[in-house]
Structure formats: C-alpha cells, structure tokens
Amino acid sequence: xxxxxxxxxxxxxxxxxxxxxxxxxxxxxxxxxxxxxxxxxxxxxxxxxxxxxxxxxxxxxxxxxxxxxxxxxxxxxxxxxxxxxxxxxxxxxxxxxxxxxxxxxxxxxxxxxxxxxxxxxxxxxxxxxxxxxxxxxxxxxxxxxxxxxxxxxxxxxxxxxxxxxxxxxxxxxxxxxxxxxxxxxxxxxxxxxxxxxxxxxxxxxxxxxxxxxxxxxxxxxxxxxxxxxxxxxxxxxxxxxxxxxxxxxxxxxxxxxxxxxxxxxxxxxxxxxxxxxxxxxxxxxxxxxxxxxxxxxxxxxxxxxxxxxxxxxxxxxxxxxxxxxxxxxxxxxxxxxxxxxxxxxxxxxxxxxxxxxxxxxxxxxxxxxxxxxxxxxxxxxxxxxxxxxxxxxxxxxxxxxxxxxxxxxxxxxxxxxxxxxxxxxxxxxxxxxxxxxxxxxxxxxxxxxxxxxxxxxxxxxxxxxxx
Amino acid sequence: xxxxxxxxxxxxxxxxxxxxxxxxxxxxxxxxxxxxxxxxxxxxxxxxxxxxxxxxxxxxxxxxxxxxxxxxxxxxxxxxxxxxxxxxxxxxxxxxxxxxxxxxxxxxxxxxxxxxxxxxxxxxxxxxxxxxxxxxxxxxxxxxxxxxxxxxxxxxxxxxxxxxxxxxxxxxxxxxxxxxxxxxxxxxxxxxxxxxxxxxxxxxxxxxxxxxxxxxxxxxxxxxxxxxxxxxxxxxxxxxxxxxxxxxxxxxxxxxxxxxxxxxxxxxxxxxxxxxxxxxxxxxxxxxxxxxxxxxxxxxxxxxxxxxxxxxxxxxxxxxxxxxxxxxxxxxxxxxxxxxxxxxxxxxxxxxxxxxxxxxxxxxxxxxxxxxxxxxxxxxxxxxxxxxxxxxxxxxxxxxxxxxxxxxxxxxxxxxxxxxxxxxxxxxxxxxxxxxxxxxxxxxxxxxxxxxxxxxxxxxxxxxxxx
Numbered sequence: 043x044x045x046x047x048x049x050x051x052x053x054x055x056x057x058x059x060x061x062x063x064x065x066x067x068x069x070x071x072x073x074x075x076x077x078x079x080x081x082x083x084x085x086x087x088x089x090x091x092x093x094x095x096x097x098x099x100x101x102x103x104x105x106x107x108x109x110x111x112x113x114x115x116x117x118x119x120x121x122x123x124x125x126x127x128x129x130x131x132x133x134x135x136x137x138x139x140x141x142x143x144x145x146x147x148x149x150x151x152x153x154x155x156x157x158x159x160x161x162x163x164x165x166x167x168x169x170x171x172x173x174x175x176x177x178x179x180x181x182x183x184x185x186x187x188x189x190x191x192x193x194x195x196x197x198x199x200x201x202x203x204x205x206x207x208x209x210x211x212x213x214x215x216x217x218x219x220x221x222x223x224x225x226x227x228x229x230x231x232x233x234x235x236x237x238x239x240x241x242x243x244x245x246x247x248x249x250x251x252x253x254x255x256x257x258x259x260x261x262x263x264x265x266x267x268x269x270x271x272x273x274x275x276x277x278x279x280x281x282x283x284x285x286x287x288x289x290x291x292x293x294x295x296x297x298x299x300x301x302x303x304x305x306x307x308x309x310x311x312x313x314x315x316x317x318x319x320x321x322x323x324x325x326x327x328x329x330x331x332x333x334x335x336x337x338x339x340x341x342x343x344x345x346x347x348x349x350x351x352x353x354x355x356x357x358x359x360x361x362x363x364x365x366x367x368x369x370x371x372x373x374x375x376x377x378x379x380x381x382x383x384x385x386x387x388x389x390x391x392x393x394x395x396x397x398x399x400x401x402x403x404x405x406x407x408x409x410x411x412x413x414x415x416x417x418x419x420x421x422x423x424x425x426x427x428x429x430x431x432x433x434x435x436x437x438x439x440x441x442x443x444x445x446x447x448x449x450x451x452x453x454x455x456x457x458x459x460x461x462x463x464x465x466x467x468x469x470x471x472x473x474x475x476x477x478x479x480x481x482x483x484x485x486x487x488x489x490x491x492x493x494x495x496x497x498x499x500x501x502x503x504x505x506x507x508x509x
Numbered sequence: 510x511x512x513x514x515x516x517x518x519x520x521x522x523x524x525x526x527x528x529x530x531x532x533x534x535x536x537x538x539x540x541x542x543x544x545x546x547x548x549x550x551x552x553x554x555x556x557x558x559x560x561x562x563x564x565x566x567x568x569x570x571x572x573x574x575x576x577x578x579x580x581x582x583x584x585x586x587x588x589x590x591x592x593x594x595x596x597x598x599x600x601x602x603x604x605x606x607x608x609x610x611x612x613x614x615x616x617x618x619x620x621x622x623x624x625x626x627x628x629x630x631x632x633x634x635x636x637x638x639x640x641x642x643x644x645x646x647x648x649x650x651x652x653x654x655x656x657x658x659x660x661x662x663x664x665x666x667x668x669x670x671x672x673x674x675x676x677x678x679x680x681x682x683x684x685x686x687x688x689x690x691x692x693x694x695x696x697x698x699x700x701x702x703x704x705x706x707x708x709x710x711x712x713x714x715x716x717x718x719x720x721x722x723x724x725x726x727x728x729x730x731x732x733x734x735x736x737x738x739x740x741x742x743x744x745x746x747x748x749x750x751x752x753x754x755x756x757x758x759x760x761x762x763x764x765x766x767x768x769x770x771x772x773x774x775x776x777x778x779x780x781x782x783x784x785x786x787x788x789x790x791x792x793x794x795x796x797x798x799x800x801x802x803x804x805x806x807x808x809x810x811x812x813x814x815x816x817x818x819x820x821x822x823x824x825x826x827x828x829x830x831x832x833x834x835x836x837x838x839x840x841x842x843x844x845x846x847x848x849x850x851x852x853x854x855x856x857x858x859x860x861x862x863x864x865x866x867x868x869x870x871x872x873x874x875x876x877x878x879x880x881x882x883x884x885x886x887x888x889x890x891x892x893x894x895x896x897x898x899x900x901x902x903x904x905x906x907x908x909x910x911x912x913x914x915x916x917x918x919x920x921x922x923x924x925x926x927x928x929x930x931x932x933x934x935x936x937x938x939x940x941x942x943x944x945x946x947x948x949x950x951x952x953x954x955x956x957x958x959x960x961x962x963x964x965x966x967x968x969x970x971x972x973x974x975x976x
Contacts, residue, residue, distance in 0.1 A: 155759065155864035198704040209702050211711065212679065227951040233860035234892045235676050236929035237665040237715055239936055239944050239973055240955045244678065244711030248704055265761040292622065294732040334801050393700035397622035425701045462703035469706055477706050484694040487962065488707045494961030495954065506706055 052137045055094050059115045063095060063139070066107055070098040070145075081122050081132075081140035087388040087434055087442075088130035088471060093120065093140035100145045102218065102226055102257040108141055109255065110224045112500055120502045121251040123190030124166060128389045129470030131197055131250050135504040141255065143192050149173055150258065157263045158215055158232065163192025163256045170261075179263040182207035185466065186372045192256050197468035198248030202371065205291075205424030206298045206330065207264060209466065211247050218258035219246055222496040232260060245491075250468055251502040253495050267298075267330035271340065272358040272367050276322035278351035280304060280407055280419075283323045284400040286350045287423045290343050291396065297339070299328035300424045301371055304407060307378060307418035307431075314377030315370040320353075325423070326371055327355075328364075374420050378431035381416040385433040390449050390472075392456035393427040393465030402459055403428060406452055413448060415441055427465035453479075469506045477507060519604045522561050526582045530562060530606070533574055537565040537612075548589050548599075548607035554855040554901055554909075555597040555938060560587065560607035567612045569685065569693055569724040575608055576722065577691045579967055587969045588718040590657030591633060595856045596937030598664055598717050602971040608722065610659050616640055617725065624730045625682055625699065630659025630723045646730040649674035652933065653839045659723050664935035665715030669838065670766045672758075672891030673797065674731060676933065678714050685725035686713055689963040699727055712958075717935050718969040720962050734765075734797035738807065739825040739834055743789035745818035747771060747874055747886075750790045751867040753817045754890045757810050758863065764806070766795035767891045768838055771874060774845060774885035774898075781844030782837040787820070792890070793838055794822075795831075841887050845898035848883040852900040857916050857939075859923035860894040860932030869926055870895060873919055880915060882908055894932035920946075936973045944974060 063071045072078075073095045082092040094117075099105050112119045118138030125132065134140050146162035149170070153159065154177045161170065168188045170181050185194060185201035193199070195217070200209035207213070216230035219242075229242040246253060277283040280302075287300050303311065305321045312319055327343065329336045344355060358367045370377075379387035394402045403419060410417045410430065421428025430452060432445045453463045453476050463469075463476035478485055485507050492499075492509065499509055530538045539545075540562045549559040561584075566572050579586045585605030592599065601607050613629035616637070620626065621644045628637065635655045637648050652661060652668035660666070662684070667676035674680070683697035686709075696709040713720060744750040747769075754767050770778065772788045779786055794810065796803045811822060825834045837844075846854035861869045870886060877884045877897065888895025897919060899912045920930045920943050930936075930943035945952055952974050959966075959976065966976055 153862065153864065155755070156862040157759075158862075198708070200702055200704075204702060208679075211708060212675075221954065225950050225953075227954060228948065229951055231924070231929045231947060232862050232927040233894075233923075233929045233932065234863070235667055235671060235860055235894060235932050237667075237931045237933050237935045238929050238940070238947055239715070239952065240720075240958060241665070241678060241708075241711045241715050242951055242954055244708045245958075248706070248708050253707075265759075267761075288622070292624075292732075294734070332802075332805055334805060335799075338799055338801060393702055395620065395623040395625075395699050396701070397620065427700075427702060456700075457698070460699040462698050462700045462705050464704045465700065465702050466704050468704045473705070480698060480705055481695065483692050484696055484709055485706065486692075487688065487694060487709060490961045491707060491712075491958055494957045 055117060056115045059117060060095060062111055063097065066111065067097055067104070070100065072096045072098070080125070081142065082134055084130055084133060085126060085387065086128050087386050088133055091133050091135055093134035094137050096140045096142055098142045098145050102220065105141065105220045105255050105257050106224050106226060108139060109220050109222065112139055113222065113224065113498065116498055116500065118500050118503050121192065121196065121255050123164065123193030124188065126187035126189045127193060127197055127470065128467040129472040131468050131470035131505065133471060135471065144190060146257065152177060154179060156232065158260055159263060160258060160260045161191060163190060163259060165191050167191060167194065174263065178266055180266050181261055182264055183210060183213050186375065191259050191261065195247050195256055195259055196250050198466065200422070200466045202301055202422060203299045203328070204422060205300060206296055211244055213262050214243055214247050215260040215262055216243055217246050217256050219254040219256055221254045222498070222501055226257070248468065250470065250505050252492060252505055253501060269331060269333045269336040270364065271329045271336050272364045273327045273355040274319060274324060274367065275327070275347055275355050276320045276324045276353045280323040280404055281400045282351035283325050284403055284423060286325065286347045286352060288396050288399060289346045291424055293342055293346070295339050295342055297327065297424055298330035299326070301326040302419070302421050302423040302428065303374065304419040306416070307374060307420045310377040310381050310418055311370050311374055314380060315373055317370055326367060375431055378418040379433050381433045386436045388432040388434050388445050389429055389467070390452060391427060391429045391465050391467045392453060392461055392463060393425060394456050394459045394461030396426040398459040398461070399423065399426045402455055402461070405455055406430065409448060409451055413444060415444060425465065426461070471505065474507055522584060523582045526584060527562060529578055530564065533578065534564055534571070537567065539563045539565070547592070548609065549601055551597055551600060552593060552854065553595050554853050555600055558600050558602055560601035561604050563607045563609055565609045565612050569687065572608065572687045572722050572724050573691050573693060575606060576687050576689065579606055580689065580691065580965065583965055583967065585967050585970050588659065588663065588722050590631065590660030591655065593654035593656045594660060594664055594937065595934040596939040598935050598937035598972065600938060602938065611657060613724065619644060621646060623699065625727055626730060627725060627727045628658060630657060630726060632658050634658060634661065641730065645733055647733050648728055649731055650677060650680050653842065658726050658728065662714050662723055662726055663717050665933065667889070667892070667933045669768055669889060670795070671889060672767060673763055673765045678711055680729050681710055681714050682727040682729055683710055684713050684723050686721040686723055688721045689965070689968055693724070715935065717937065717972050719959060719972055720968060736798055736800045736803040737831065738796045738803050739831045740794045740822040741786060741791060741834065742794070742814055742822050743787045743791045743820045747790040748867045748871055749818035750792050751870055751890060753792065753814045753819060755863050755866060756813045758891060760809055760813070762806050762809055764794065764891055765797035766793070768793040769886070769888050769890040769895065770841065771886040773883070774841060774887045777844040777848050777885055778837050778841055781847060782840055784837055793834060842898055845885040846900050848900045853903045855899040855901050855912050856896055856934070857919060858894060858896045858932050858934050859920055859928055859930060860892060861923050861926040861928030863893040865926040865928070866890065866893045869922055869928070872922055873897065876915060876918055880911060882911060892932065893928070938972065941974055
C-alpha cells in the first residue's frame with residue numbers, strides 16, 4: 043500500500059559482510075528479530091520491513107566506518123532515530139543496515155550568548171529543552187512526537203509553533219554530515235547568516251537521509267518569553283475557527299501556536315486524555331511576549347474570535363495547566379487512532395495558502411463525512427497546514443482502498459489550491475506519486491543531485507522518488 | 510587581483526552564433542561597446558571584462574531560447590540584473606552572453622491575504638515597495654543598493670533589517686528557474702511551508718546563477734508595522750556600540766534594524782550626505798511594532814546604551830526624516846569610496862557569532878589604523894555581519910596588495926571565530942580561496958552538484974569555486 047512506483051530490488055547481504063560489521067562494532071551490531079522489527083516497523087499503516095542488521099553508532103567515526111563498509115559491499119544504509127516518522131521515511135525497503143543514531147545523544151555546546159547549541163543527532167527535543175532550561179533559552183520546534191533532532195532535520199519537521207518560529211529549515215544553523223563517500227563535512231560555520239556558496243545546510247535538511255548521514259547539528263535557540271499564555275476556544279463552525287486564525291495573522295498578531303481540532307478530534311482527545319472540552323471545532327492558542335505584548339495580542343484575537351462565532355476563552359496560564367493542554371494536543375494522534383480498538387493510524391498532511399485554508403478544510407470535512415471510517419482533522423492552522431488521521435482496520439483491504447482514495451482527493455484539493463502534498467511529514471514512501479504531481483520536472487533536478495552525491499543509491503534507497 | 514585560482518579559458522564565439530541570436534532576438538540582442546561595458550564592469554575594484562553580447566530577455570521563453578542556443582553552441586551565459594553586486598558575481602570572465610533580466614520587471618500577482626507576491630526577477634526592491642504600498646504590506650529585505658530581486662536571490666542578499674526579517678533564503682517562498690538543459694521548473698508551490706523533497710528553492714538562492722536562471726520569484730511579505738521609530742546614537746567606543754546591540758538582542762528586543770558606523774564612516778557620511786553627526790562610533794536603530802511594543806523596546810535599548818557609553822538618542826519619527834537617515838546609510842558605500850577623489854571601492858564583508866563581534870570589530874579597527882588607505886567599518890551588527898570599505902587608488906599595485914592583505918587578515922580573524930568569509934555579498938570572484946578555507950571538503954559537494962546540473966559549465970562559469 044502506498045509504496046513507491048518502483049522499488050529497487052532487495053538483495054541478500056554479500057558473504058562476510060556481517061562478519062566485518064561484527065568485527066568493527068561488536069555488541070553495537072545487532073541482528074536479533076526484536077531489534078530488527080523495532081527498526082522496520084512504523085507507527086502508521088506501513089508494512090513492517092526488516093533491515094538485515096542494526097548498527098548502534100556512538101560517534102561520527104562509527105558512522106564513517108559503517109558508511110565505508112556498506113559502500114564497499116554495496117549494502118543500503120538507512121539512518122534511524124526515534125522511529126516516529128509518519129510516511130515510512132525510515133523503512134529499510136531494500137534491506138541493509140539500519141543505522142541507529144540514538145546513542146549519539148550528547149549536547150556538545152550551548153552558546154547562550156549566541157543563541158545556539160551544538161548537539162548530536164540522537165538528542166530528543168524534550169530532553170534538549172530540559173537541558174536548556176537554566177540558560178533562559180528554549181528550542182521551539184515541536185512536531186508533537188518526542189522525535190530526535192536528527193530525524194526532525196531529515197524530514198524538515200515543524201509543528202505547533204512553526205507559525206512563529208519557523209520550521210527545521212529555519213532552526214538549523216549548520217550540520218556535520220557523513221557523505222556517501224565517507225567524508226565528514228561541515229555545511230557552515232556558526233555565524234547567523236552566510237552567503238558562502240551553495241546552501242548545503244538546507245539541502246540536507248529535508249533530504250530524509252538520502253544524501254548523507256547527519257552527525258552533528260547546530261541549532262538556533264530563542265529566549266524563553268517573559269509571558270506565556272494558553273487558551274482554548276470552541277467555535278460554532280470549522281470555518282469560523284479557521285477564519286479567526288487567518289484574520290488574526292492578517293492583523294499582524296504574532297501567534298506562537300494556534301492549533302485547530304475538529305469536533306471528532308475533540309471527542310477523541312476527551313476520551314484519551316480524560317478531558318471535557320465541548321465537542322466543537324476548537325482552537326488551542328499560545329501567546330508569547332512581554333506582559334503588555336501578550337495582553338495586546340489576546341485582546342485582538344478575542345475580538346476576532348467573537349466576530350467568528352467563538353465562545354469563551356478557557357485560560358491556562360500556569361505551567362502545569364499549559365503542559366496538560368499541550369500534552370492533550372500531542373496525544374491527539376494516538377487519541378484519534380484509538381477511536382476504534384485494534385485500529386492502526388494513517389496520518390496525512392497537506393499545506394495550502396492560508397487564503398484557501400477554510401475552503402480546503404471544510405471541503406475535506408465534508409468528504410470525510412461521507413465515509414464510515416473514523417477520521418479527525420487537526421492542524422497547525424497558522425501555516426495553512428493540517429492533518430487528517432484515519433483510524434483504520436488493518437485487516438480490511440476495502441478500508442485501505444477507501445482511505446487511499448480520501449487521501450488522494452485531499453491532496454488533489456490542496457494541489458489545486460497551489461498547496462503542497464506535505465507540509466511537514468516528508469515524502470518517504472507514501473507521497474512519491476504526489477511529489478511528481480506537485481513539482482513535475484523539478485523532481486528530475488532532485489534525481490540529478492541524488493545521483494551525483496550517492497551514485498550507488500545506497501542511502502535510504504527507494505525514498506522520496508524512484509531513480 | 511582576487512581572481513579565482515584557475516579560470517576557464519575564454520574562447521571565441523562559434524561561427525554563426527551571433528547570427529542565430531540576432532535572428533531570434535532582433536534589437537534585444539546588443540553588441541555595442543557601451544552596452545557590453547555596462548555589463549562587464551563592476552561598482553567595486555574588479556577589472557572590467559566584456560561579454561561578447563548582451564541579450565535583453567523579456568520573458569521566460571526568451572530565457573529558454575537563449576539557454577538553448579548557448580548550450581548548443583557551448584557559449585557561457587551570465588545572468589545580469591542591476592549590476593550592484595560586490596564580489597564580481599556577474600562578471601562574464603569567460604565571455605559569452607550576458608543575459609540582462611531588467612526588462613522582466615512585472616509584478617505578476619500580489620496575494621495580500623497570503624502575505625506573498627509573485628514577481629519577475631528584474632523588479633527592483635524600491636519599486637516593489639512602492640507598488641505594495643496600498644496593500645499595507647512591505648518587502649523588508651534591504652541590501653542598500655536598489656538591486657533587482659533576481660540578483661538579491663542569486664547572492665542570498667540580506668542587509669539592514671535581516672536581524673528581524675531574515676535574509677533572501679527566508680524571504681523567497683519559491684522560484685521558477687530555467688535549468689541548463691532548458692527546462693522550466695518551479696521549485697515549490699505557494700504554501701508557507703513544505704516537506705516535499707529536496708529544498709531546491711534554497712539551493713538556487715545563493716547559487717549566483719551557476720545552476721540556472723531565475724525567471725519568477727514568489728516572495729513573502731510583511732504587514733507594515735503600526736509604529737516605526739528610528740534613532741541615531743553615538744558612543745564613546747566601538748566596543749560600547751557593539752555591546753549595546755548584543756545585549757539588547759540577548760534581552761530579546763526584536764530590533765528591526767541596527768547598523769553600526771565607525772567614526773571614519775560617519776565622517777564620510779557627513780561629507781557625502783551633508784549631515785552633521787558627531788564623528789563617533791554610531792548606531793542607527795529602527796524599531797517596529799505596536800505603539801506600546803515600540804515604547805517597551807526603546808526604553809530597554811536606551812538603558813542598555815547608557816550603560817555602554819551611549820549618548821542621547823536623536824529621533825526620526827516622521828517618514829521623511831527616516832528616509833533621510835536611511836538614505837545616508839544607503840549611500841555609505843559611495844560616501845566611503847569618495848573619501849579620496851578618483852578612488853575605487855573595495856567592499857568586503859564577514860559575519861561572526863555575535864559573542865565574538867566586539868572583539869572582531871575592534872581588532873579589525875586596530876589593523877586598519879595601521880594603514881594609510883582610508884577604510885571604514887559599517888555593518889548589520891545584529892547579525893554579527895560587518896563590512897569594511899576601502900577607498901583605493903586604482904593605479905597603485907602597492908595599495909591593492911595592502912588591501913588584499915588587510916582583507917585576508919580580516920577573513921582569517923572571522924574564520925578563527927567560527928565565522929564566515931561573507932555574510933551577504935556572496936563568493937563571486939573575490940572570495941573563492943576563502944570559501945575553501947571556510948568549508949573545506951564541503952566545497953567538493955557543491956562541485957558535484959554543479960557538475961550534475963550544469964555538466965558543460967556554461968552558467969556563470971568561473972564563479973564560487975574552480976571546477
């Protein structure tokens with residue numbers, strides 16, 4: 043299901059290859075079924091495909107040596123982080139080595155004066171923010187899942203506060219990368235901006251491990267705002283909720299987060315997280331700034347919401363209340379999948395110009411209403427980005443076909459509005475045909491780059507596009 | 510002087526090529542000396558090198574046809590905009606066709622609700638803002654010169670308010686590009702964010718015309734702030750001025766612009782723009798926001814400035830006063846060059862982590878003080894980015910050698926601080942050796958991309974790196 047147009051053939055490992063790996067890595071090489079399964083399965087609907095072996099890298103040198111051994115033996119190599127990607131991005135579809143980077147989880151430097159830090163790719167975003175707390179700084183990008191920063195960079199992740207702080211393309215200042223020919227390169231220095239040559243940083247961000255393995259990341263940080271205020275507001279209609287966001291942004295309100303959840307998603311969240319929000323189309327807001335600045339923002343947004351059929355704002359100003367609110371939002375995917383016992387999730391995302399967002403969401407809502415498969419809408423509405431999560435019977439080919447059709451219509455709708463087939467999940471396995479539909483011959487330019495930098499097609503083969 | 514390590518050889522045009530161009534383009538093909546000279550000379554110290562011919566493109570199809578004719582005849586093609594680049598970026602060092610894009614100056618769409626517009630590459634930034642005025646939106650990036658947006662995208666320009674609004678990499682939402690094989694591609698749709706494949710937008714931004722010709726640009730726009738307030742403040746020392754900026758940023762003040770001018774630069778500006786600022790290290794500020802927000806910012810910055818030896822703030826709150834102030838800043842380059850009659854300018858730029866900025870600027874100031882050649886320091890200090898402008902006797906090889914040495918020491922100093930050899934001017938001809946020093950083997954990755962996308966090396970050959 044949703045596999046790419048043509049997958050490279052899976053070959054048996056060359057004789058002696060596992061022995062070479064074992065000699066170099068000892069216990070950091072693992073081939074037990076349980077480990078391979080953990081590195082071959084997905085949180086979403088994609089079929090489990092096992093790697094032949096898993097190497098747990100502890101250093102850049104480990105990565106270099108793995109790359110060199112794999113290249114010599116022409117064995118595929120797939121970088122692996124928290125395993126929270128959505129579109130089968132880290133599935134070892136051609137077998138080979140799954141290169142687990144979670145042991146590379148050191149924070150190498152925090153340069154508080156420069157608002158940056160240097161970390162290894164296996165650091166997870168929640169851990170990073172815990173470690174930063176004493177500095178008065180934080181790392182804003184929050185895709186929901188407690189992903190690794192390496193994985194977030196590789197899929198060009200964003201999430202709930204991209205509307206204010208941007209995506210991983212904005213957050214990454216520079217990378218250390220091991221290239222397919224085993225070189226260790228640094229894509230930039232630590233200056234805030236540079237015009238020195240091609241922007242390799244942005245090329246690797248979002249390349250899903252197909253061009254190299256990220257071994258260090260320099261990230262931009264932000265000062266923790268003086269005042270943080272969160273609120274929840276229900277609306278009479280989805281359109282009223284969306285219009286509130288669009289109009290607020292058009293008034294220049296620098297919303298820090300603004301999330302939409304449709305009534306079905308609120309029902310799921312209420313059940314899963316034991317909450318009691320009214321089952322209405324709902325916005326979750328967060329405001330950042332000085333006390334006066336936040337007050338100004340809140341006043342404006344309230345008046346806009348009121349004019350669009352919004353109810354009262356339920357405030358969460360204490361840190362523990364805010365955590366509860368956002369934890370509920372972060373658990374929304376699991377909440378949606380568990381609308382049915384034994385279901386698996388299929389999560390899709392599109393992004394459209396915000397002038398078309400209300401139309402896109404309401405048309406999608408109407409389309410979903412015609413299906414018996416439970417589906418929720420939620421999204422980062424300030425960017426024009428929203429998700430649909432389907433709760434799918436894994437044993438029903440009919441349901442699978444129906445979701446495939448619903449997903450296809452959603453993406454066509456987004457492309458017709460000059461939108462994209464993925465705002466933040468990446469292409470992975472699931473969106474390859476749609477990438478062609480979206481960008482046409484530009485995909486040939488991507489292919490030319492891939493062939494130039496990974497001529498043997500060993501780095502996460504079978505992803506983003508067919509070669 | 511400052512030429513790349515090895516230039517491709519300049520060949521005579523193949524027989525019949527000019528006839529083919531003439532047949533296709535008629536009067537839009539020009540070969541007169543005056544026109545060729547205008548397309549082969551530079552505002553800085555680089556020697557004039559004439560193209561063989563100039564094509565004035567009026568449409569994407571004109572660009573496609575020029576590319577196809579050049580490719581068939583293996584003739585170099587160099588995109589040309591306003592001619593305001595600093596590092597010889599558009600110099601036709603291998604001859605061939607200079608492709609002038611200034612007639613492609615239409616604004617194709619203004620999508621006010623989506624905060625974006627679609628333009629042709631020959632639109633100049635001042636004209637764009639005049640055309641946007643009625644929408645309540647503006648385009649913030651301001652490199653000083655009234656450059657074309659195509660040129661700004663190609664050099665990854667930034668300028669006075671990048672500290673708040675980012676650089677061209679942040680401002681460009683998508684591009685239409687004519688590739689070296691004559692295809693017209695679009696690098697992205699108009700959604701605010703996307704995770705769909707490699708980030709080709711960011712690859713072309715900053716590639717200085719070496720990978721393709723930009724024929725359309727979708728730009729992000731911003732709401733004109735309610736309140737704009739500008740001020741000038743002199744300081745007892747350069748270090749005090751720099752520390753004021755760094756500390757203000759560390760306090761989270763969202764400065765919209767903050768420019769440093771050393772005492773020599775103030776002297777030049779006073780003479781050239783008929784002003785009477787005290788000849789001290791000086792900051793030019795601009796604050797954007799709501800009335801209350803700006804008041805908050807100003808109060809904080811004033812107290813920081815006072816603690817760092819700053820004098821009174823001279824305010825310019827009326828639009829015409831603000832224009833006068835920023836015109837003086839924009840003319841700073843010409844003011845500096847004209848410190849000596851008959852001089853030519855050599856403008857260099859570096860960018861360092863802001864924690865090292867005071868040290869980098871003061872060490873540079875001390876180094877310049879040991880030279881008799883007039884030189885000024887000015888810069889976008891909020892980013893850690895500053896320029897040195899030398900006022901050079903064009904007929905003195907000794908002065909040239911001395912500036913080359915001063916420039917080299919400046920860049921080495923910046924690289925030692927983990928900075929970059931160019932914050933915003935690009936590599937062009939002048940910084941090629943320094944790009945290698947800065948990024949080492951990463952430059953080989955750039956070369957591989959260049960070879961893959963432009964295998965005949967016809968697009969702005971001899972720039973950024975040797976092949």
